[in-house]
Amino acid sequence: MESREGAASARDCVLDFSRLSLTSFNADGVSSERKKDTKQLYLNYNRLTSLPSSVNLFFNLEFLDISNNGLTSVCDGITRLTKLKTLLAKNNRLDEFSLPKEFGSLQLEVLNFSGNRFEEIPLQCTKLLHLQSLSLGGNRLKSIPAEVEHLTSLEMLYLGGNFISAIPPEVANLPSLRYLVLCDNRIQSVPPQLTRLHSLRSLSLHNNLLTYLPREILSLVHLQELSLRGNPLVVRFVKEMTYDPPSLLELAGRTIKSRNIPYFPRDLPSNLFRYLDLASKCPNPKCAGVYFDSCVRQIKFVDFCGKYRLPLMHYLCSPECTSPCSSNPQSDAESEEENSVPADRLQRVLLG
Numbered sequence: 001m002e003s004r005e006g007a008a009s010a011r012d013c014v015l016d017f018s019r020l021s022l023t024s025f026n027a028d029g030v031s032s033e034r035k036k037d038t039k040q041l042y043l044n045y046n047r048l049t050s051l052p053s054s055v056n057l058f059f060n061l062e063f064l065d066i067s068n069n070g071l072t073s074v075c076d077g078i079t080r081l082t083k084l085k086t087l088l089a090k091n092n093r094l095d096e097f098s099l100p101k102e103f104g105s106l107q108l109e110v111l112n113f114s115g116n117r118f119e120e121i122p123l124q125c126t127k128l129l130h131l132q133s134l135s136l137g138g139n140r141l142k143s144i145p146a147e148v149e150h151l152t153s154l155e156m157l158y159l160g161g162n163f164i165s166a167i168p169p170e171v172a173n174l175p176s177l178r179y180l181v182l183c184d185n186r187i188q189s190v191p192p193q194l195t196r197l198h199s200l201r202s203l204s205l206h207n208n209l210l211t212y213l214p215r216e217i218l219s220l221v222h223l224q225e226l227s228l229r230g231n232p233l234v235v236r237f238v239k240e241m242t243y244d245p246p247s248l249l250e251l252a253g254r255t256i257k258s259r260n261i262p263y264f265p266r267d268l269p270s271n272l273f274r275y276l277d278l279a280s281k282c283p284n285p286k287c288a289g290v291y292f293d294s295c296v297r298q299i300k301f302v303d304f305c306g307k308y309r310l311p312l313m314h315y316l317c318s319p320e321c322t323s324p325c326s327s328n329p330q331s332d333a334e335s336e337e338e339n340s341v342p343a344d345r346l347q348r349v350l351l352g
Contacts, residue, residue, distance in 0.1 A: 013039040015058075018065070022046040027054040036060060044068050044088070056080040067091055067112075076100040084108060090135075091115035096122045104128055114138050114158070126150050137161045137181070149173035160184050160204065169193040183207050183227065192216040206230045246294035253279065254317075257290045282317040289317040 015038050017025065025043060027035065040063040041055070048069040055064070056077030063086045064078075071092035078084070079102045087108055094116040104127025111125065111134050118139040125134065126147040133156040141162035148157075149170035156179040157171075164185040171180070172193035180197070181204040190205070192214035200220055207230035246254065256263060257279045265273055279290040296316040 013037055014042070015040070016042040017046070018042040019045040022048060024048070025052040025054060027052075027057050030057075039063060041065070049073075051075045051078060053077040059083070062086065064088070071098070073098045074100060074103070076102070079103060079105055082107065086110040088112045089116070093117055096120045099124050109133070109153075111135070121145055121148070123147055129153065132156070132176075134158070144168050144171065146170040152176065155179065155199075157181065167191055167194070172196040175199065178202070180204070190214055190217065195219040198222065201225065203227070246292070249275070250292045250294055253292055254290055258288055280315070282315075284316060287317060291315070291317040 015030070015034070022043070023046075025046075025048065030038075035057050037060070038058045039060055041058055041061055042065045044065045044067040046069050048066065048071055050071060050073045051066060053075045054077075055061075055075070059081065060083055061081050062083050064081070064084060065088040067088050067090040069092055071089065071094055074089070074094070078087075079100055084106055085108060087106075087110070090112050092115070094113060095118050099122050101124070103122070103124035106128060107130050108128050109130055109132045111128065111131060113125075114135045114137040116136075116139050118136055118141060121136060121141060121144065123145065125131075126145060127150065128134075129150065130153055131151050132153055134151065134154060135156075135158040137158050138161040141159060141164055144159065144164060144167065146168050147170075148168070151174060153176055154174050155176050157174070157177060158179075158181040160181045160183040162185050164182065164187060167182065167187060167190060169191045171177075172191070172195075174197065176199055177197050178199050179202045180200060181202075183204040184207045187205065187208040187210060190210065190213050194200075195214075195216040197220065200223055202225040203220075203223060204225070204227045206227040210228065210231040213228075253276055255261070256276060263273070263276065268276075275292070278292055280292070280295075282289045282291060296318060
């Protein structure tokens with residue numbers, strides 16, 4: 001008997017008005033007691049053009065589905081739903097101007113705005129500090145705001161199917177992020193800072209404009225899924241690489257740093273003293289050189305954990321500098337594309 005009562009109680013907490021071709025929603029026919037008890041409200045697959053203000057009468061609401069309507073705006077009343085945890089608003093006509101100013105005051109944990117008309121991620125969304133899942137796939141986004149770093153509870157970020165051209169390094173400041181979906185965009189590079197995402201388990205980057213990955217990606221040892229299909233050929237990028245020779249300033253700086261010539265603030269103008277502190281050491285262990293602005297970009301293919309064959313970017317101090325990694329003598333299976341690139345510019349590495 002107790003289990004039946006429990007099941008009945010669970011049903012009482014749900015109101016389903018989906019697939020009724022509603023053009024408006026009037027809660028007058030719902031008793032006050034039912035409004036109080038309702039925790040889940042389904043208004044999906046109707047013909048609503050705006051979220052009705054009467055929704056705020058369900059003040060204990062935890063779950064609201066308004067997907068697949070014609071919504072162009074969300075009423076201010078939604079901000080009164082202080083217990084709302086999940087908001088699904090997929091496949092509507094919402095954009096960055098559709099949300100109330102205080103939308104960020106909600107205690108949302110799951111927010112799905114996929115299939116709308118957002119050209120920017122509303123800054124109100126970056127104030128949802130309890131948010132664990134944010135989906136804005138299939139919109140018109142061109143960028144990811146730096147303010148996304150405020151979503152420190154975020155575990156899943158889905159931004160596939162947009163027009164995003166760059167990943168801001170602030171994404172790396174999401175300590176709980178486990179799933180990052182950026183497929184079907186226009187991304188050309190991956191910032192090395194993403195290696196700080198120690199909780200990351202899945203990274204989807206397929207169908208972008210990537211030509212390489214930063215070598216630091218190897219530090220994502222807990223990564224279980226990495227999707228890279230549908231990106232440009234790496235070999236074409238390698239063949240087109242150019243090297244800009246160092247300036248006289250850089251040559252002088254290299255000489256001072258590589259020969260360990262001592263210098264002090266009293267010896268140099270302050271701008272030159274700061275410049276010398278910007279030297280980067282060449283990663284080749286056989287080279288003691290340094291570089292400042294001029295370096296050689298070099299692609300290495302790396303077999304990562306036996307699962308992925310990654311094109312990684314290296315930086316060397318000059319074209320004459322030999323590779324910092326040695327070939328794997330046990331692996332002689334090279335593709336035709338690799339053989340078309342000179343061996344001194346492309347090398348395969350196996351990391352165990």
